[in-house]
Amino acid sequence: MSVEEPKDVAEWKAHLDGLSGLELRDKAQAANSMQFVELLQEDGFSADDIEAIFVLIAKRLVANGQVPPFDGLYDYSELARR
DSSP states (O other), X not given: OOTTSOSSHHHHHHXXXXXXXXXXXXXXXXXXXXXXXXXHHHTTOOHHHHHHHHHHHHHHHHHTTOOOOSXXXXXXXXXXXX
């Protein structure tokens, strides 16, 4: 996998730490779907890993001073509090 497709949670954290502004928000919105979850499952991520990735996305949005998007599969505001 490439840097664009992290292969574990640590690589996801590093990838997300490099995002900010509209790029971060756009990726967070695109990821917040069952299709993205299914892609992660196909790549071998466990349910715990997938949850951790969504928590990382949510926390990165908040750290970047963004109001998390409200629509989608998961509530990023709730996940950011974990």
